[in-house]
Amino acid sequence: MYAPAGVKTSRDYPIPDTMKAWVLGDPGQLSLREKPVPVPKKAEVLLRIDAVAICATDLEIIYHGPPALIHGGMPHNKNFTPGHEYMGTVVALGPAVDEYRLGQRVTVEIHAGCGQCKRCREGMYTACHNYGLNYGDVDKGHRANGFTTDGGFCEYQVNNINTLVAIPDAMSDEEATLVVTAGTAMYGLTELGGLVAGESVVVTGPGPIGLLGVAVAKALGAQPVILTGTRDNRLKIGGELGADHVVNVTKENAVDAVRRLNGGKGVDYVLECSGAANAVNEAVRMVNRGGKICLAAFPHQETPVDIAEIVRNNIYVYGIRGEGKSATHRAEAFMSQKRFDATKIHTHTFPLDDLPTAIRYAKDRVEDAIKVVVKARGVAATHKVAAE
């Protein structure tokens, strides 16, 4: 029975010695294995994972490798378990942990920085300078579960207490997996961007971050919030999440539409979530002079950018990696106050054992899948559960 020295557990939450865990083999290959249940160290807890959402970045990692970095290199065939958008129940406390209690429900941020580099000291722990240096005799203490350390496509995982976000009983497991996605949008708009109420925002690309970007921007008091994309069903969800206007770019020129909808002027912010080849140049023409462009998507090719237009117009362009400066806590505050209903982007749930099916739904957008969740318990095998 699981009883590591110095670790506090409870009879109410019995923990086995081994667990089911999906392991990445060659690109695109996942297999279900037994792994030892990990042991929390100082400032860490063990979570029983209750739900985990599939992210486009998981698909990047599983099929291509980056941005995962395992033992300093590609993640394939290293007994690595991916998955990073999870939530669960605290079932064991590492030595001296008193910030959380056994049985508490939490969702997680992905990155625990090293805590000692320049960026970590600034709160930008997703841009830790010791990223991935957490193995062998170069252990700097950095963890990004599902990227540089084992993630959530399994039954239990250890997390640094700094990565935990407490959630209320009323928040479902599925909704809790979406907090980190909303937190990423929050980080891009406020902590990195400086958005304040009354400023105008365009979100390009109605994927999960884009749709929750709309919701967060609206909850922050942005005006107007305009969403652009190609699929009417997703644009409709954007409207339900708070977009004042939606633009289908297959029917109307995106730049013209944005200017028309904003009184002939450019907007203060563009949150670029499409990764489209022309996205940056279009964003440059959507913002006003001195406006800001947050890049939140991974394009698959290098693209020419109109630098002169950026220079002439004093435009700020910045990339965003993950969810720093505790932005997830503020996103969770919006969600627990029901300022927007993130579950509108949750479309399917599968059992953990059916992860390959769940990944196929997410990757091929089967039945218009947006956010697909897997759960180790409480979901009948072979049956998906569509969101209501």
Ligand SMILES: [Zn+2]
């Ligand atoms: Zn993600």
Ligand SMILES: [Zn+2]
């Ligand atoms: Zn660091």
